[in-house]
Amino acid sequence: MDDGDRLDLELHRRVSWGDRGAFEELFRRYASAAYGLARRVTAQETLAQEVVQDAFLALWRAPEAYDPSRGSFRSFFLSLVHHRAVDTVRREDRLRKRTERASNLEPFVGEDVAEGVVRDADLDVRRKEVVEALQTLPPEQRQVLEMAYFGGSTQARIAEELGIPIGTVKTRTLAAMRKLRRALMREDEE
Secondary structure, eight states, X not given: OOHHHHHHHHHHHHHHTTOHHHHHHHHHHHHHHHHHHHHHHHOOHHHXXXXXXXXXXXXXXXXXXXXXXXXXXXXHHHHHHHHHHHHHHHHHHHHHHHHHHHHTTOSOHHHHHHHHHHHHHHHHHHHHHHHHHHHTSOHHHHHHHIIIIISOOOXXXXXXXXXXXXXXHHHHHHHHHHHHHHHHHHHHHO
16 A cells, blocks of 8 residues: 555545545545546536536545445545446436437337336446456556556556556556456356
Protein backbone atom coordinates (compact mmCIF):
# COMPACT_ATOMS: atom_id res chain seq x y z
CA MET A 1 0.00 0.00 0.00
CA ASP A 2 1.52 3.32 -1.03
CA ASP A 3 1.23 6.71 0.68
CA GLY A 4 -1.66 7.75 -1.57
CA ASP A 5 -3.64 4.66 -0.60
CA ARG A 6 -2.94 5.28 3.08
CA LEU A 7 -4.06 8.89 2.74
CA ASP A 8 -7.24 7.75 0.97
CA LEU A 9 -8.00 5.30 3.78
CA GLU A 10 -7.50 7.99 6.40
CA LEU A 11 -9.65 10.50 4.50
CA HIS A 12 -12.35 7.88 3.98
CA ARG A 13 -12.32 7.03 7.69
CA ARG A 14 -12.76 10.71 8.52
CA VAL A 15 -15.55 11.08 5.94
CA SER A 16 -17.30 8.17 7.71
CA TRP A 17 -17.31 10.36 10.81
CA GLY A 18 -18.82 13.27 8.87
CA ASP A 19 -15.59 15.27 8.44
CA ARG A 20 -16.37 17.77 5.68
CA GLY A 21 -12.71 18.77 5.30
CA ALA A 22 -11.73 15.17 4.57
CA PHE A 23 -14.55 14.95 2.04
CA GLU A 24 -13.31 18.12 0.33
CA GLU A 25 -9.79 16.66 0.19
CA LEU A 26 -11.10 13.46 -1.43
CA PHE A 27 -12.97 15.68 -3.88
CA ARG A 28 -9.76 17.55 -4.74
CA ARG A 29 -7.91 14.25 -5.17
CA TYR A 30 -10.48 12.55 -7.41
CA ALA A 31 -12.71 15.16 -9.08
CA SER A 32 -10.52 15.49 -12.16
CA ALA A 33 -10.10 11.75 -12.75
CA ALA A 34 -13.80 11.18 -12.05
CA TYR A 35 -14.84 13.91 -14.47
CA GLY A 36 -12.49 12.63 -17.18
CA LEU A 37 -13.90 9.13 -16.86
CA ALA A 38 -17.51 10.31 -16.76
CA ARG A 39 -16.92 12.59 -19.76
CA ARG A 40 -15.50 9.72 -21.81
CA VAL A 41 -18.45 7.48 -20.97
CA THR A 42 -21.26 10.03 -21.33
CA ALA A 43 -19.68 12.13 -24.11
CA GLN A 44 -21.54 15.13 -22.67
CA GLU A 45 -20.15 17.75 -20.31
CA THR A 46 -23.40 18.30 -18.42
CA LEU A 47 -24.06 14.60 -17.91
CA ALA A 48 -20.46 14.05 -16.81
CA GLN A 49 -20.80 16.80 -14.21
CA GLU A 50 -24.05 15.25 -12.95
CA VAL A 51 -22.39 11.84 -12.69
CA VAL A 52 -19.45 13.19 -10.68
CA GLN A 53 -21.75 15.15 -8.39
CA ASP A 54 -23.96 12.10 -7.90
CA ALA A 55 -20.97 9.84 -7.13
CA PHE A 56 -19.54 12.22 -4.54
CA LEU A 57 -22.96 12.70 -3.00
CA ALA A 58 -23.36 8.91 -2.76
CA LEU A 59 -19.96 8.70 -1.05
CA TRP A 60 -20.94 11.38 1.45
CA ARG A 61 -24.30 9.76 2.20
CA ALA A 62 -23.04 6.17 2.43
CA PRO A 63 -19.28 6.06 3.04
CA GLU A 64 -19.69 2.53 4.40
CA ALA A 65 -20.22 1.34 0.82
CA TYR A 66 -16.42 1.28 0.47
CA ASP A 67 -14.82 -1.81 1.97
CA PRO A 68 -11.00 -1.43 2.17
CA SER A 69 -10.56 -5.21 2.22
CA ARG A 70 -11.93 -5.38 -1.34
CA GLY A 71 -9.43 -3.01 -2.97
CA SER A 72 -8.15 0.52 -3.13
CA PHE A 73 -10.36 3.54 -2.62
CA ARG A 74 -9.35 4.80 -6.07
CA SER A 75 -10.61 1.60 -7.72
CA PHE A 76 -13.81 1.69 -5.70
CA PHE A 77 -14.57 5.32 -6.43
CA LEU A 78 -13.71 5.28 -10.13
CA SER A 79 -15.74 2.08 -10.48
CA LEU A 80 -18.65 3.89 -8.81
CA VAL A 81 -18.25 6.80 -11.25
CA HIS A 82 -18.01 4.45 -14.22
CA HIS A 83 -21.15 2.54 -13.24
CA ARG A 84 -23.10 5.72 -12.62
CA ALA A 85 -21.95 7.13 -15.96
CA VAL A 86 -23.04 3.98 -17.79
CA ASP A 87 -26.35 4.03 -15.94
CA THR A 88 -26.82 7.69 -16.87
CA VAL A 89 -26.15 6.97 -20.54
CA ARG A 90 -28.63 4.10 -20.44
CA ARG A 91 -31.20 6.24 -18.67
CA GLU A 92 -30.78 9.03 -21.22
CA ASP A 93 -31.02 6.53 -24.06
CA ARG A 94 -34.18 5.00 -22.60
CA LEU A 95 -35.67 8.47 -22.11
CA ARG A 96 -34.84 9.41 -25.70
CA LYS A 97 -36.39 6.18 -26.98
CA ARG A 98 -39.51 6.64 -24.85
CA THR A 99 -39.90 10.18 -26.09
CA GLU A 100 -39.60 9.00 -29.68
CA ARG A 101 -42.14 6.25 -29.07
CA ALA A 102 -44.55 8.60 -27.35
CA SER A 103 -44.34 11.00 -30.25
CA ASN A 104 -45.19 8.12 -32.59
CA LEU A 105 -48.04 7.06 -30.27
CA GLU A 106 -46.57 3.57 -30.10
CA PRO A 107 -48.49 1.28 -27.68
CA PHE A 108 -47.18 -1.04 -24.98
CA VAL A 109 -44.48 1.27 -23.62
CA GLY A 110 -44.95 -0.41 -20.24
CA GLU A 111 -43.51 -3.64 -21.60
CA ASP A 112 -40.35 -1.81 -22.69
CA VAL A 113 -39.97 -0.28 -19.24
CA ALA A 114 -40.33 -3.70 -17.59
CA GLU A 115 -37.72 -5.15 -19.92
CA GLY A 116 -35.38 -2.27 -19.04
CA VAL A 117 -35.81 -2.89 -15.31
CA VAL A 118 -35.02 -6.59 -15.73
CA ARG A 119 -32.02 -5.76 -17.93
CA ASP A 120 -30.72 -3.25 -15.36
CA ALA A 121 -31.10 -5.80 -12.56
CA ASP A 122 -29.13 -8.33 -14.62
CA LEU A 123 -26.41 -5.73 -15.24
CA ASP A 124 -26.16 -4.95 -11.51
CA VAL A 125 -25.60 -8.64 -10.76
CA ARG A 126 -22.99 -8.89 -13.52
CA ARG A 127 -21.24 -5.73 -12.31
CA LYS A 128 -20.85 -7.25 -8.84
CA GLU A 129 -19.45 -10.43 -10.37
CA VAL A 130 -16.87 -8.41 -12.33
CA VAL A 131 -15.80 -6.45 -9.24
CA GLU A 132 -15.41 -9.70 -7.28
CA ALA A 133 -13.45 -11.29 -10.14
CA LEU A 134 -11.15 -8.24 -10.31
CA GLN A 135 -10.23 -8.74 -6.67
CA THR A 136 -8.89 -12.23 -7.48
CA LEU A 137 -6.28 -10.90 -9.93
CA PRO A 138 -2.65 -10.42 -8.95
CA PRO A 139 -2.07 -6.76 -7.96
CA GLU A 140 0.09 -5.91 -11.00
CA GLN A 141 -2.56 -7.25 -13.40
CA ARG A 142 -5.43 -5.57 -11.55
CA GLN A 143 -3.48 -2.29 -11.58
CA VAL A 144 -3.11 -2.15 -15.38
CA LEU A 145 -6.81 -2.97 -15.86
CA GLU A 146 -7.87 -0.30 -13.38
CA MET A 147 -5.63 2.28 -15.04
CA ALA A 148 -6.94 1.39 -18.50
CA TYR A 149 -10.63 0.87 -17.85
CA PHE A 150 -11.34 3.02 -14.81
CA GLY A 151 -8.63 5.61 -15.30
CA GLY A 152 -8.92 5.79 -19.08
CA SER A 153 -5.14 5.56 -19.58
CA THR A 154 -3.60 4.23 -22.78
CA GLN A 155 -1.14 1.34 -22.67
CA ALA A 156 1.69 3.76 -23.47
CA ARG A 157 0.71 6.03 -20.60
CA ILE A 158 0.42 3.09 -18.21
CA ALA A 159 3.90 1.92 -19.22
CA GLU A 160 5.26 5.42 -18.65
CA GLU A 161 3.55 5.87 -15.27
CA LEU A 162 4.63 2.46 -13.99
CA GLY A 163 8.10 2.65 -15.52
CA ILE A 164 7.72 -0.67 -17.33
CA PRO A 165 7.93 -1.64 -21.02
CA ILE A 166 4.74 -1.37 -23.04
CA GLY A 167 5.07 -5.08 -23.85
CA THR A 168 4.79 -5.83 -20.14
CA VAL A 169 1.63 -3.72 -19.95
CA LYS A 170 0.16 -5.64 -22.90
CA THR A 171 1.12 -9.00 -21.38
CA ARG A 172 -0.38 -8.11 -18.00
CA THR A 173 -3.55 -6.79 -19.61
CA LEU A 174 -4.00 -9.90 -21.74
CA ALA A 175 -3.33 -12.23 -18.81
CA ALA A 176 -5.75 -10.28 -16.61
CA MET A 177 -8.49 -10.33 -19.24
CA ARG A 178 -8.07 -14.10 -19.70
CA LYS A 179 -8.28 -14.68 -15.94
CA LEU A 180 -11.35 -12.46 -15.68
CA ARG A 181 -13.02 -14.29 -18.55
CA ARG A 182 -12.35 -17.68 -16.92
CA ALA A 183 -13.59 -16.45 -13.53
CA LEU A 184 -16.77 -15.01 -15.04
CA MET A 185 -17.39 -18.14 -17.12
CA ARG A 186 -17.12 -20.25 -13.94
CA GLU A 187 -19.69 -18.01 -12.25
CA ASP A 188 -22.01 -18.37 -15.25
CA GLU A 189 -21.78 -22.17 -14.99
CA GLU A 190 -22.66 -22.18 -11.27
